[in-house]
Amino acid sequence: MNFKITLGQYYPVHSPIHSLDPRVKLIATINFIVVLFIASTVVEYAIIAAFLFGSIKIANVPIMFVMRGVRALMYIIAFTMILNTLFAPGETVLVQFWRITITLEALQWAIQMSVRLIMLLISSSVLTLTTSPISLTGAIESLLGPFKKINAPVHEIAMMMTIALRFIPTLLEEMDKITKAQMARGAGFDTGSISKRVKNLIPVLVPLFVSAFRRADELAMAMDARCYRGDVNRTKMNELMYTKADFVALCFIFLLTAVILIV
């Protein structure tokens, strides 16, 4: 109750990027990642980086928040960098000692991969920082809309994602409460062998599942009472609509793609 858990990392400020259509942002991000993997020269990466940091500037999000995603995966990035440096093929030997050989090509490759990875993380952070999880869900539903024609349960999947987004914080809070209640009865969670520890979780997991089912039951009833009947004749308050800004944004990302492809 005293610490609120929010899912995702939406950063609620107003900016031209925030107000873009989530579909455009999703497409642009995917497009950006593709471009990231097409690029190969330093100049190309410089252009891409300029584009990326330009969008962060426009998005009005503190750089600290953007870097958070990178920081979380810092060890993985460092690890892949070391692996690439050591084991990627190359000919121009830079350093050689014991059984280790570091080549120029391997080092270049390692740096390139790290830059790609970091920019990939940053670009997806920009997406999640400027787009609430719920509008992202809406974007996915809308983009996958054509698949409804072949009876794919697109609406149902989107609804499930929405409900999951809504209830994960509630269930985490609940888990915290149950854990504390069992600790008050002398339960310990961090001692013993692995099988013992798994067994220790039963007093938390059983009540948690019971509660999740009860909530699901009540929620279904509440949705019924509010006339929910699936995707039948349903409208949306926030109908997704492309605006001029969206076209401008798409033009920019296509321009970037074109530049990278031509250079």
Added chain:
Amino acid sequence: MTALDKIDMEIEQGSFVAILGQNGSGKSTLAKHFNALLLPSSGTVWVDGLDTSNGEHTWKVRQSCGMVFQNPDNQIIATTVEEDIAFGLENLGIPSAQIREKVNAALATVNMEGHGRDTPGFLSGGQKQRIAIAGIIAMRPQCIVFDEPTAMLDPIGRAGVISAINTLVSEGITVILITHFMEEAIRAQRVIVMNDGQIVMDDTPKNIFSQVDKIKSLGLDVPQITELAHGLIHHDINAPKDILTIEDMLLYLQKQKWNQEKPNQEKMFSLADSESASFVDKKTAHISIQNLTHVYSEGTAFEKLALEDINIDIERGSFVGIIGHTGSGKSTLIQHLNSLLKPSSGKIFLNNKDINEDKENLKSVRQRVGLVFQYPEHQLFETTVYKDVAFGPINMGFSGEELKKKVEKALELVALSPDLHEKSPFNLSGGQKRRAAIAGILAMEPEVLILDEPTAGLDPKGRDEILQQIDILHKKTNNTIILVSHSMEDVARLAEKIIVLQDGKVKYTGTPKQVFSYAKELEEIGLAAPQISYLIKGLEEAGMSIRSDIFTVPEAIEEILRRLE
């Protein structure tokens, strides 16, 4: 199982009807028939002229008769307030342009303007419940059924929801309110009482509640004021038996011949004095909290000061009530007492020993300070009641005969009969589940028992039983008991000392007499004094001489009898 048996009733358009009854009397089942969530096994339900069992009418019926449920968390679907309110409208296929307008109007009706973009998770229980109501109002129903909408709320939240309901009533919407709070039912035009799936009473609130004995025999309660009138009548005072409100009682008493003799009561020390007054010497205190400060998420953007420089000493064997509104720090405070939370600064002593001093001590602290959480039945997990209660003592290392003795004693203390011991805890009734969960703590034989809102969500009979058992337990074991509650009536009934928390600080401490004589101040910080305190205040303001330190019905009867002679 027959949940409802030959119900015949009509509800007029625009009326305000309250439905009362113990848990399991069929209230909710009945309510779910009003909007085709359930269909009758036999018989017919007509809503606005439509037969609910006709599948073609289902959506029309649900649109014209909305329903608000008990748990605010479990009826909010979306991740922003406005999206949630729009949910019903979207289902009805209302054009986008009109939805927003209706959403804003609904927000205004429940007094939540400006919260449209909020995340429901960050709102209080009362606010969430008002959002749920707005979600129904937006669909423009002619009737709204409320199924215990205030059961999980604190006094502030409850007042907000009730005021929203009053707005709806004044707008001519039919309101059907299921509740366990009699003060809410007295505002209705008509009260229906259910028992065993049947309607046993159906009349105006005055005619219903004046039958005090019958209401009590049905496991229900009457407003304190009505109980007071009933008590006076019992002593051959000619008071009207259908008095429901404080105002009515004041009017009646003002017309009587009143003995204006100065009240003979000890001088009370002012709250300014009592603030610094410690209950007991630090050395002999059972629990001593010294300079306790707790900060959540220290050093992050979410940093929050939850407790600030708390100093409390609790005497061995005493019964202490802790009151405060949601977010005042009550839960944070009690979780420090068995070391579930560690102080950011300050110390907690149990029997003069710092509980956080050595880590080995932890298990023994948790055994000696038993903490019963809010809705403790939500932590039941074993296959039988017996096994569940044994969980604590087994963790403490007990086995064999000793374990058996402890478990059986605990189950006896909460009055769960032996035939229930081998049943699954999930098959018990609501009140029984709660008692089984409390037994799970008692089985560890703690010397301090802390109960967080032990009566929340129970019906009047369940509330009474739990409180009675806590009282008996205190007298039998002479344990130190700490009762956390926002029900002032509960605290008034049992506690010897009261601690009032506000914004993470101790606001007042004192005996119930001292604390409750400040009804107005309590109200200002979002708490309410027992109804009787308000009556006494009202009498004083009318210039009638009366003891000002009265807060229970029996005391009030005694004092008023003396004044009327």
